[in-house]
């Protein structure tokens with residue numbers, strides 16, 4: 001029962017415990033299945049990525065600079081960025097279905113503004129080639145990395161991709177948040193925990209807690225953080 005209460009998926013009826021090996025093997029399958037549902041039924045669905053967009057706007061980067069939404073799923077952040085005039089966007093996710101959902105919402109012209117990468121952050125191939133990123137954005141993805149080696153891989157990717165003077169936005173469940181999402185365990189953070197993970201090279205320039213109310217009325221407390229890469 002505890003597990004269901006802490007799940008961020010609205011449909012948690014098929015809830016069961018999953019061990020770490022199974023998670024690894026079934027990760028892509030797990031997420032592909034999630035995106036077979038109506039998007040609005042997903043516990044992380046938003047009809048506007050306002051909080052992310054506010055932080056992105058704060059950076060003041062030019063609209064033709066590279067922004068990656070890591071683990072973008074079918075988030076409307078992609079649509080919102082395009083509407084705001086950004087034209088060099090990368091959407092990356094382990095789920096092809098999630099990417100397809102987003103693609104299907106976009107016009108032919110807008111599709112040209114996005115590069116699509118289907119890859120696993122924890123065993124990256126194409127993602128390893130990323131460079132010159134001005135903004136790395138992650139909402140509700142990093143907190144799924146509950147193993148140290150996966151966090152190390154994530155950091156290497158991020159650090160190799162984000163240019164000096166570039167920005168990192170990470171939003172995770174905060175310390176009062178659920179300890180599971182989509183039936184998977186999550187690591188919760190406050191801004192200090194995320195700062196510690198990124199290290200001194202990344203300067204915390206803005207953060208806030210935000211209670212997101214999912215479509216079924218449940219509240220998901222997040223922390224949003226914005227860092228600048230100084231080193």
Ligand SMILES: C[S@@+](CC[C@H](N)C(=O)[O-])C[C@H]1O[C@@H](n2cnc3c(N)ncnc32)[C@H](O)[C@@H]1O
Pocket residue numbers: 027031044045046070071072073074075076092093094095098119120121122138139140141144181
């Ligand atoms: C809770 S959803 C958040 C999606 C999106 N960022 C949003 O805010 O709507 C987590 C996303 O991370 C993706 N994901 C999970 N593990 C991943 C991994 N190892 N590599 C790449 N993407 C992953 C999932 O497919 C899913 O789209």
